[in-house]
Amino acid sequence: MIGIIKRYILVGTAIIAGMVILLGYFIKLPAIDSARTILLNWAIILAAVALIIGLVNLLVVHSRKIIDKKSGNVYSVILLVSFTITLLVGLISGPTSQGSLWIFNNVQVPIETSLLGILAVVLILGAVRLLYRQPTSFSLIFMIAALVILLGTVSVPWINVSWLSSARSWITRVPVVAGARGILMGVVLGTVATGLRVLIGADRPYED
């Protein structure tokens, strides 16, 4: 009995919340707007709490690795020390202070930029190996498209051919957009179907 009541409360809450947010897009009524704003504010508070729970979970997982002396626990030590320092600097002097900026400029930006640099090397080698592993017409098309995009972007005097720039523009405006739009349409249809299922109570992910 309690289970049935609990289910009705959960389904009712989800449907009402979803309908209020959805109606807010179509009907401009002060009551709906206020309810929508309150619900959305709750949602972002929950999202922020989820972020904090994620951080706590990260700390617990890595603390366990250190206590259990698992392999690679030195990285967990580095993570915990870095986390503590960053958190303390942020809490004491603020997220936009000189200390936070120093950490950001001298640790995070160089590391993430270096990772993208490594990605460039890996992608170049991947493109080269593609023709060796799969010497098909599609691989050739992929390779030619990559070269046109790269060379059509730059303005080196001795390869600054106007058709390269036009070809790059055509590739990015027609086939790329067509393919991406196709994927997006699929995503949109899936999202609408999932949203409707939640709204009518056919799908209840919050019960798990």
Place this chain on the structure above:
Amino acid sequence: MSEVQCSHCGKENPPDLEICQHCQSPLVAPQQPEELADVPPEGPLSELTGIIPIESAVNEITIPKPYSVKVRVSESQRANVRLLENLTKEGVRPPSRERAPGVTIQQALRILTAMALILAISWGIIFDTPSFQLPSADARISEFSEHIITLPESAPVLLAFEYEPGFSSELEPSMTIILDQLLSRGAYPVLVSTTPTGVVQGQRAIGLLNQKAGRVYEAPSDYINLGYIPGGATGLNSFNAGIRSTFPLEANGNQVWALPPLQNVNSLSDFNLVIVFTDSTETARSWIEQVGTDLQDTPLLMVASAQAEPLINPYYNSDPRQVDGLIAGLAGGAAYETYTGGMEVSRPLWGAFNMSVVVAAGLILFGGLVSVIGAAYKSESNGPSGH
């Protein structure tokens, strides 16, 4: 426990299976002697062990269930069942590779590629390369600039910093010029972000401008950093629905809405301009869908990474426009610099960018040719059958 033999095909099966993994027929496990050694709960033989419980045994004698229907399973389905069983039993183990001593060909290629790129970038940075002309501006860039130069004094402008730190060098040249244009015209930038690093990213941008322009722009007199909006698209929706309730305070906990440039700002459409700096199509789409639809006459401008450009461009080309101006990638930043004649921030990077792109293209072309020849040679040496 011992293996269970299937009565249908006669093959051995693990004891915990109920269906034969070879022919999918139901398996009947041999009855264990312990099952008969129940202790009678009542009667004259109660609490005695090692006896056969006659009543329950008699009650359990029933007509056997007719397992006559054989599950129709194709060979591919059996293979999938076996695959699933193997996965759930043993887990996935990565194939162990024995590493050859010394540097392998792959490692050597990676090192050579990295060195070629580093050399190209260094050449572009160290030596002045005026031969690499900055690209010319297109309509998207001229319209972008038009929206900025027509701003009134003390106009509140919303700036969203929605990119990861790795994309800083691609977006910062155009961002520095835009910030300089805004602040030198007396506009009042309001910084926000839906990414946790965006709060610091915005502060870094102001710091870079102060350093390059030799000025001291400070919060809250020249700009304000509202901070992080959690919740992605939902957070943006909430921000759009109630800007003051979402941000009662700024990032460092100070009051915001009493500041003179923001006193009349009650919704996002009260800003004179909204500019989004992003490296991701998803974030751009969230801003266009969650915020752009309610902006009314306020223009929405985008400064995007080159990787996000193809999917943002249709929003610029739509009628009516959903994006009113677009600067894409380092090339777009360089074109914007040419068009506005502002600070030289793209020029030092443009040569290095060009050199590295040409070297990357050369490596792909050369490596691709070698690969095609190598693949042709391999297939020839394997014989006409290709085996």
